[in-house]
Amino acid sequence: YYITNNLSAMVRLGSTPVLDFGSFSVKAGFAGESYPIFVFTKEQFYPEPWPIVRGKIEDWKVIEQVIQFIWSKLRVDPSEEEVILVEHTGTTPEEHRKMEILMFEKFKVRYLTFLPAALCVSQASGVPTGIMVNFGHGVTRISAVIDNLTTKEIQVPLGGQDSTAHLASSLQVRYPEQQNLDVHTREIKERHSFASLNPDYETAAVGSSAKSFQRIYTMPNETQIVLDCERASCIEPIFSTAKGDNDESQTIASL
Secondary structure, three states: OEEOOOHHHHOOOOOOEEEEEOOOEEEEEEOOOOOOOEEEEHHHHOOOOOOEEOOEEOOHHHHHHHHHHHHHHHOOOHHHOEEEEEEOOOOOHHHHHHHHHHHHHHOOOOEEEEEEHHHHHHHHHOOOOEEEEEEOOOOEEEEEEEOOEEEEEEEEOOOHHHHHHHHHHHHHHHOOOOOOHHHHHHHHHHHHOOOOOOHHHHHHHHHHOHHHHOEEEEOOOOOEEEEOOHHHHOOHHHHHOOOOOOOHHHOOOOO
């Protein structure tokens, strides 16, 4: 069995499996395709605990089950395949080695390559040099890529789940009688929130033009949730400071 970084030696467009494990979802498909074949999310996995927390695999037994599920969805025999794993910033040598053992000894894959996520973005977008920023569910990763080589990578323990939690907290104060509001908060955020270049201005503008700024989300019980300054403010925890930590070095802006 082989681990290789020579993609041209192993990739067969349209047939080489590509796997990407995240804190909210697992994506799987084939090299050369525009989109994954399927996306398996944390919400679909409920009520079982999701095995990846803020980018770290915490339950390898469950990951093994997820990978087995992936093979069935892709309809491939892993022992006959060359496999690409998207590897994210912060992956430890121990995690790297555990994945090698799992892939080779359990699933008997023929070839295996670990491709940095930032390099995937660089090659897919046709931008060989730049700063790649990946806002994930549990972490945000920032990578510098020069001539299709990753030169510097940093990650911050902040992501979409933190902005969702911030919005849920704000809405619960305004709508304390509304049940199951937290269940719908992520959808509310994805429909109506945005990252503002000047959040203080957006907050001040609500008072003078509230109607034009507001958005309404209708709950399943027909209750209407009105959003105004929360549309911009819920994103700010990602850019201000790490959750529960006032260390300036942990902010995305400082990095």
